[in-house]
Amino acid sequence: MSSITLKNISKYICKDINLEIFDKELLVLLGPNGAGKSTLLNVIAGLIDYEGSVSFSNLPVDKVPANKRRVGYLFQELNLFPHLDVSTNIAYGLRIQKQSQDEIRTRVEELLQIMKIKHLSSRYPKELSGGEKQRVALARALANSPRILLLDEPMNSLDYRTSKYLRTEFKTLQKKLGVTTIYVTHNFYEAEEMADRIAVLDKGRVEQIGSSKEIFFHPTEAVSDFIGHQIF
Known part of the structure; x- marks a missing residue:
């Protein structure tokens, strides 16, 4: 680090x-x-x-x-994309960096496990509690290692x-x-x-x-x- x-x-x-x-x-x-x-x-x-x-x-x-x-940055305002599900929110930065689909899938799966939110992968931000949104936002901040x-x-x-x-x-x-x-x-x-x-x-x-x-x-x-x- x-x-x-x-x-x-x-x-x-x-x-x-x-x-x-x-x-x-x-x-x-x-x-x-x-x-x-x-x-x-x-x-x-x-x-x-x-x-x-x-x-x-x-x-x-x-x-x-x-x-x-x-640098991963978690702002005061989480700014999750409301039209994207949890997995796609987490993958956003990886897609911007044009990583391969296999790399994105593997990294997202890893973060879902680490943050204990695998069961939320297909949900949208409006369906999440405050704590769940926080986990998703942190996973997104960690996505690019x-x-x-x-x-x-x-x-x-x-x-x-x-x-x-x-x-x-x-x-x-x-x-x-x-x-x-x-x-x-x-x-x-x-x-x-x-x-x-x-x-x-x-x-x-x-x-x-x-x-x-x-x-x-x-x-x-x-x-x-x-x-x-x-x-x-």
Whole structure:
């Protein structure tokens, strides 16, 4: 897979961000709305212009277009195609890359098994629950075997029970696949549950980075204010 190195990244609210994400790590970007979390994901994915440099495994990718960066991206809005069934939704990116029918069929079958949604393969998005849609969207993000996976508040629209269950499943899956992952949330408890490390963003800057215990027991003043409102 890949490590990620961000050097002096500036775009919109983000100012001179420097950040290292380790190979196979699950890093959580934690912060309030408007802190720059989604902007940073878009920079890594190559979806917007930016100042600074992005490297994957020490190789600069600043001139590499988004469709060549091998980044899977699960947006806040899942954007499943309503007129396509589950299997065809998952296969969409593979078809864009003009893979053979046999390759597409094999990969889709594999993802249906991994995500435990084989029984949903011929259903359409309107026939799925929120949790089922989430699984399909994640399968689609994984279809092209990305070296990096970006998740932008993926559990935001789900009820607590479904969200809790899927978070547990996803963390197990992430470790099994070994894909370097950045997971965005504004919820400290969610970050604590998911993260190998947490990077707290505030007003476009990395305010603090460390384990959940380090963030909780030794927060900076700004981080203390942010997580304190959630805990107390």
